[in-house]
Amino acid sequence: MRSLVGPSSSTPSSGISRSPCGGCSPRRRPLPGRGRCWARAEWNADFGGEQWSLGRAFYTHLETERAREYFREAAASDAIVERVLPGMQARVRGLLASFVAGRVVPRPGWCGPGVHVFLPEGEVAEHGGVVHQDHEGLTRAQLSRGARALSLVLMLAPPQSGGGLRLFAAKSEEEADEEESVVVEYGQGDLVVFDSYRVHQIEPFAGDAPRVSVTLHSVEVSEGVWESWF
Numbered sequence: 001m002r003s004l005v006g007p008s009s010s011t012p013s014s015g016i017s018r019s020p021c022g023g024c025s026p027r028r029r030p031l032p033g034r035g036r037c038w039a040r041a042e043w044n045a046d047f048g049g050e051q052w053s054l055g056r057a058f059y060t061h062l063e064t065e066r067a068r069e070y071f072r073e074a075a076a077s078d079a080i081v082e083r084v085l086p087g088m089q090a091r092v093r094g095l096l097a098s099f100v101a102g103r104v105v106p107r108p109g110w111c112g113p114g115v116h117v118f119l120p121e122g123e124v125a126e127h128g129g130v131v132h133q134d135h136e137g138l139t140r141a142q143l144s145r146g147a148r149a150l151s152l153v154l155m156l157a158p159p160q161s162g163g164g165l166r167l168f169a170a171k172s173e174e175e176a177d178e179e180e181s182v183v184v185e186y187g188q189g190d191l192v193v194f195d196s197y198r199v200h201q202i203e204p205f206a207g208d209a210p211r212v213s214v215t216l217h218s219v220e221v222s223e224g225v226w227e228s229w230f
């Protein structure tokens with residue numbers, strides 16, 4: 001486990017998109033370069049297919065004005081994640097609980113940890129992700145009191161090269177300067193935990209394999225008790 005908790009601060013019916021599959025079963029369709037499909041039939045398309053996810057991610061819904069859909073479908077989203085990856089959500093909360101030496105509970109009504117997928121030759125692969133902080137899920141009160149917040153990324157399948165996490169020293173997205181940053185490279189199974197306020201960005205990546213990772217966001221709501229969501 002690698003941890004990066006920085007002193008300064010930080011991605012249709014049931015709403016499930018079906019990927020284009022050319023007539024073959026999307027469940028069986030392997031991804032380029034990999035002999036597995038990561039349950040592609042259950043993925044959600046975010047930002048017009050720039051990103052995909054298993055389970056609903058709050059920030060993607062917020063930024064595309066689908067927050068109501070996120071909350072309406074939260075239970076269904078968690079059920080899908082549990083069916084595809086049995087026990088994953090509880091285990092990931094458990095990992096974070098070990099890290100903070102506290103309790104990590106699901107935030108009521110929100111989705112639990114889920115999986116982000118970035119495809120080869122997509123926008124993020126070509127140009128890297130947006131420079132950002134993970135503060136979308138924090139309430140005004142939590143933001144104003146500077147509540148401790150952590151983001152967790154568990155790399156299930158790194159791309160063939162690149163795709164690391166760039167962490168900036170800057171206090172704001174506008175001030176992010178590559179010369180004052182570090183890149184954390186992921187191997188398969190690596191867990192990275194970082195301060196959600198810390199400015200960060202996914203690095204561009206190459207190869208014909210997707211970048212597949214689990215993400216969990218969290219905030220300390222009382223001493224030793226952390227609420228978590230995707």
Ligand SMILES: [Fe+2]
Binds near residue numbers: 132133151
């Ligand atoms: Fe992020």
